[in-house]
Amino acid sequence: MAKPYRVAVFASGQGSNFQTLVDASKAGWLGADIVLLVCDKPQAPVVERARKAGVECFLFDPKAYGRREDYEQEITAELNKQQIDLIVLAGYMRLLTSVLVEPYAGRMINIHPSLLPAFPGKNAIGQAWEYGVKVTGATVHLVDGGMDTGAIVAQAAVEITEGDIIESVEEKIHAAERDLYPKVVSWFAHDLVHVEGRKVRILSKPEA
Known part of the structure; x- marks a missing residue:
């Protein structure tokens, strides 16, 4: 019997995407177990969400370390101990x-609130709003060490209409994220993601 597909979520804030993934896992269709939360803010609301869900937490204070590499070595050791198959960045x-x-090259993904390569970095929703685009959205991409530069796995478009304000655009994008991210994680869990350079193909799921 194959071992369960094990996912670690990295988050720093409210944890809405974390909760969506936990709910999808418990519903049985994700094909993966959310087994670890890594959080750099021990007081963040996502930590309480994890505890309520029975998900183990690795909490740390970056200020207690001299370099990023120092705490990342501890995180990597914990990931190895937990036999993590996929890292999911969700507001980390x-x-x-x-x-x-x-x-974790090819096994670490992030979700970004724009249609990359447009509007990378911070305040992507605000950037798109100020630019006046008519369509924005959410992007799931592989993490390659750059600022939102990894190969694109999936995208969801969000239309900006005349009646929108920036808060309504934010909510539409967050809703798109909550729909898209569990789907992408399930593709990884079912070994459907095939990467060739910057091209990512999603294979057809075999019939049960």
Whole structure:
């Protein structure tokens, strides 16, 4: 019998995407177990969500370390101990170094609130709003160590209409994220993601 597909979620804030993944896992269709939360803010609401869900937490204070690489070595050791198959970044607000990125190349994903390569980096929704685009959205991409530069796995478009305000656009994008992210994680869990350079193909799921 194959071992369960094990996922670690990295988050720093409210944890709405974390909760969506936990709910999908418990509903039985994700094909993966959410077994670890990694959080750099021990007081963040996502930590309480994890505890209520029975998900183990690895909490740390970056200020207690001299370098990013120091705490990332501890995180990597914990990931190895937990036999993590996939890292899912869900509002984790820290840049990553090669200590984490290299061992998990092709097995670490992030979700970004724009249609990359447009509007990378911080305040992507605000950037799109100020630019006046008519369509924005959400992107799930592989993490390669750059700022939202990894190969694109999936995208969901969100239309900006005349009646929208920036808060309504934010809610539409967050809803798109909550729909898209569990689907992508399930593709990884079912070994449907095939990467060739910057091209990512999603294979057809075999019939049960």
